[in-house]
Amino acid sequence: MGSNLMRTVTFADLEVVDHIKKHFVAVWHNQSPEVYSSEPAQQEKLTAEQIKAYPQGGGGGNVRTYFCLPDGRVIYYLEGFWSKDRYLAETDFARDLAAKVRKAADTEGPALVRKALEERCRQVADERQTIRAKHPGEFAGRFVPTEVRKREAALGLLEKTLKTSAGQVCQAVRPIMDKLRAENIRQGKFV
Amino acid sequence: MQPKAFGRMALVLGCAIVGCLSPWAAEAPGLAERVRTLVKQLDDPQFQARQQADQELRRLGIDVVPHLRKELEGKHPLEVTRRLESIVNELSRVPWKTDIAAAQAEAARTGKPLLVFSTIGEVDGFA
Numbered sequence: 589m590g591s592n593l594m595r596t597v598t599f600a601d602l603e604v605v606d607h608i609k610k611h612f613v614a615v616w617h618n619q620s621p622e623v624y625s626s627e628p629a630q631q632e633k634l635t636a637e638q639i640k641a642y643p644q645g646g647g648g649g650n651v652r653t654y655f656c657l658p659d660g661r662v663i664y665y666l667e668g669f670w671s672k673d674r675y676l677a678e679t680d681f682a683r684d685l686a687a688k689v690r691k692a693a694d695t696e697g698p699a700l701v702r703k704a705l706e707e708r709c710r711q712v713a714d715e716r717q718t719i720r721a722k723h724p725g726e727f728a729g730r731f732v733p734t735e736v737r738k739r740e741a742a743l744g745l746l747e748k749t750l751k752t753s754a755g756q757v758c759q760a761v762r763p764i765m766d767k768l769r770a771e772n773i774r775q776g777k778f779v
Numbered sequence: 780m781q782p783k784a785f786g787r788m789a790l791v792l793g794c795a796i797v798g799c800l801s802p803w804a805a806e807a808p809g810l811a812e813r814v815r816t817l818v819k820q821l822d823d824p825q826f827q828a829r830q831q832a833d834q835e836l837r838r839l840g841i842d843v844v845p846h847l848r849k850e851l852e853g854k855h856p857l858e859v860t861r862r863l864e865s866i867v868n869e870l871s872r873v874p875w876k877t878d879i880a881a882a883q884a885e886a887a888r889t890g891k892p893l894l895v896f897s898t899i900g901e902v903d904g905f906a
Contacts, residue, residue: 658886
């Protein structure tokens with residue numbers, strides 16, 4: 589469903605479309621073409637309630653965005669479904685980072701990226717902390733999916749994906765995609 | 780004026796101002812009229828005129844999409860409808876590449892970073 593939501597919600601938003609067209613070269617990678625072909629299919633129509641209920645950051649490794657330098661080296665990995673506002677914020681972060689790396693010397697690139705990711709991770713952690721501090725009652729007791737809890741949980745997933753990014757900094761994206769596909773076949777996923 | 784009513788009015792006014800200041804809210808003046816003219820031209824007896832209108836609408840870019848979607852709610856000759864659908868389809872979709880090597884070549888040429896979206900299935904869904 590996360591994948592479906594990215595197709596039909598985030599990537600259908602005109603502001604997102606315009607932003608990606610202006611600032612990126614966009615690539616669509618099918619994680620499992622052996623099973624899922626290029627024939628168009630009917631997309632499940634999602635209700636407004638279903639869309640609203642689906643968690644930001646949901647979908648896991650089935651929904652991945654890799655932001656890369658023009659030569660294909662990864663600088664930021666974003667996992668999961670994100671609606672327009674958060675997705676645009678993350679694309680802006682990635683774009684600024686790419687611009688900084690291009691200006692820096694080759695040898696400085698990886699360290700610069702790692703530092704930027706760490707800083708962003710700290711910002712996100714602070715944002716989570718602020719939410720918890722503002723709404724202590726919401727975090728006492730068992731989890732109830734209020735808007736506050738969902739927002740904090742989404743930031744938790746964002747923090748996690750930022751940490752995952754650090755392990756892929758400046759790796760070439762193509763081998764990552766090939767490895768992912770091979771792993772899916774090996775595990776018999778989607779067969 | 781009652782304080783509550785004043786507060787609501789200030790909130791609505793504030794939202795309206797912010798909405799107008801948003802870069803996405805700004806549309807070129809006269810665009811709606813230009814689009815209407817070009818849509819009429821899509822039904823011109825001369826093929827050249829129809830082609831020109833088609834190309835101009837594409838050139839105007841993504842801002843025309845809401846106007847064209849509204850036009851599609853009305854009745855038009857088949858060719859006009861097909862052209863409108865084609866233009867909306869082109870303008871409202873991310874131009875995804877499926878070949879990373881080709882994308883890298885374009886990125887190297889333009890200087891733009893890559894955005895690689897990896898998921899199950901193809902752009903239009905999965906069979």
